[in-house]
Amino acid sequence: MSTESIAIKTSGPLQGTVHLVGAKNAVLVIMASLILTKGKNKLTNVPFSEDVFHMIRLLESLGAVIEQDKEQRTLFIDTTKILSAQIGADIMKKMRASILVMGPLLARFGTADIAMPGGCVLGTRPINFHLNAFSKMGATYNQHDDSLTAEAKELRAVDHVLEYPSVGATENIMMASVLMQGKTRIVNAAIEPEVLDLIQALNKMGAQITVEPPASIVIKGVSLLKPIEHHILHDRLEAGTLLLAAAITGGEINLPDAPVHSMEVFLAKLEEMGHEITCGEDGQGVHLKATKNPQAISFKTMPYPGFPTDLQAPMMAALCLASGKSVIHETVFENRLLHVRELQKMGAQRAIDGQPATIVGVDELYGASVIATDIRAGAALVIAGLVAQGDTSMTGVHHLKRGYDDLIPKLASLGGNIKLVDE
Numbered sequence: 399m400s401t402e403s404i405a406i407k408t409s410g411p412l413q414g415t416v417h418l419v420g421a422k423n424a425v426l427v428i429m430a431s432l433i434l435t436k437g438k439n440k441l442t443n444v445p446f447s448e449d450v451f452h453m454i455r456l457l458e459s460l461g462a463v464i465e466q467d468k469e470q471r472t473l474f475i476d477t478t479k480i481l482s483a484q485i486g487a488d489i490m491k492k493m494r495a496s497i498l499v500m501g502p503l504l505a506r507f508g509t510a511d512i513a514m515p516g517g518c519v520l521g522t523r524p525i526n527f528h529l530n531a532f533s534k535m536g537a538t539y540n541q542h543d544d545s546l547t548a549e550a551k552e553l554r555a556v557d558h559v560l561e562y563p564s565v566g567a568t569e570n571i572m573m574a575s576v577l578m579q580g581k582t583r584i585v586n587a588a589i590e591p592e593v594l595d596l597i598q599a600l601n602k603m604g605a606q607i608t609v610e611p612p613a614s615i616v617i618k619g620v621s622l623l624k625p626i627e628h629h630i631l632h633d634r635l636e637a638g639t640l641l642l643a644a645a646i647t648g649g650e651i652n653l654p655d656a657p658v659h660s661m662e663v664f665l666a667k668l669e670e671m672g673h674e675i676t677c678g679e680d681g682q683g684v685h686l687k688a689t690k691n692p693q694a695i696s697f698k699t700m701p702y703p704g705f706p707t708d709l710q711a712p713m714m715a716a717l718c719l720a721s722g723k724s725v726i727h728e729t730v731f732e733n734r735l736l737h738v739r740e741l742q743k744m745g746a747q748r749a750i751d752g753q754p755a756t757i758v759g760v761d762e763l764y765g766a767s768v769i770a771t772d773i774r775a776g777a778a779l780v781i782a783g784l785v786a787q788g789d790t791s792m793t794g795v796h797h798l799k800r801g802y803d804d805l806i807p808k809l810a811s812l813g814g815n816i817k818l819v820d821e
């Protein structure tokens with residue numbers, strides 16, 4: 399059992415410049431996609447978060463040979479010796495993104511012998527879209543307790559109409575479809591920037607994938623994919639988290655790598671609160687100067703390009719101290735409001751309730767002992783701790799570490815009074 403906690407004291411306005419790492423949600427799926435290749439791949443701008451280490455262990459358990467160069471943020475992944483399509487339950491259960499190996503394993507080996515994935519507790523998080531799509535392509539699967547085996551002598555190209563633009567299902571269908579004959583269409587596909595980064599990586603391998611408006615993905619099958627070098631796109635969610643940390647402390651921050659065009663709804667909401675946002679003209683780089691009197695705002699979380707569900711919790715922390723009443727409707731994950739209870743411990747108790755969550759801004763938050771229940775809840779509590787009066791101690795640190803590489807040192811470098819405690 400981990401005894402780690404994060405200790406946070408009231409901090410002044412955060413100030414400074416931070417460089418972003420690559421997006422966790424892109425690197426995980428791109429690592430999984432390398433199963434489709436045979437040879438030496440190189441990924442740069444890799445965030446070395448815990449989920450990435452899980453994916454490294456998962457690929458190694460299949461036979462991949464992986465070298466890490468943390469200083470250069472680079473992974474060398476040799477997939478030549480991947481000979482197995484079987485993954486132990488202990489590895490699968492560490493994160494939900496493990497399910498993303500199912501498509502590539504089916505495409506390369508015609509079989510996948512895995513377990514049901516684990517991950518953050520964000521409601522039921524079913525995988526029915528993934529499994530329905532694989533059966534439509536001709537795979538049969540057997541689910542017994544926690545084990546999940548799928549077989550497909552030959553996968554066939556079909557059209558998929560997703561009832562919801564699921565990120566993981568879109569990615570899994572694409573990866574299962576690239577190596578077969580014929581044309582596959584995914585209608586109502588997810589078009590998150592991380593999905594587009596996967597498409598770029600697959601096309602570098604030799605795949606033929608195009609995106610058609612408004613949200614369809616067309617895959618023309620090819621017979622062979624080659625190893626690649628790929629630079630992971632910058633993490634819009636790390637950018638959003640850092641902007642909110644600066645905003646809540648009344649600070650000023652410069653993120654020269656921030657991908658402006660992937661963050662427009664979120665940035666518009668920061669402006670609506672009164673914060674001053676300046677964006678780089680070439681679509682890269684965001685500067686935020688916080689207002690001293692932030693105003694309440696309301697929003698719904700939506701698939702991209704809407705307000706991202708992953709920034710809902712950190713934004714809620716900021717809204718606890720805004721003037722007026724904010725309303726947040728979490729529409730993507732029904733259970734992604736567990737941070738509410740923890741923010742209430744910090745003084746937002748009369749301010750937040752229910753779904754949609756109504757937040758009436760308070761003058762001050764207070765330090766407390768709080769627990770992170772998922773990656774972004776952890777980010778929300780850390781941000782709240784920076785402005786809370788008194789000391790905050792957050793446990794459940796492993797959740798935060800799953801999604802962020804070095805958030806704590808970055809916040810400290812901006813003037814945050816925050817450190818990791820391991821007793």
Ligand code: UD1
Binds near residue numbers: 495526563566730
């Ligand atoms: C990915 C991201 C996660 C982000 C989420 C939504 C990764 C590793 N994680 O998660 O950070 O919050 O997209 O942007 O990229 N659903 C079903 N059946 C399915 C699949 C999904 O009902 O088979 C539902 C989910 O329960 C959820 C919604 O669809 O309510 C969206 O989930 P999805 O887009 O699939 O999220 P993930 O790919 O798991």
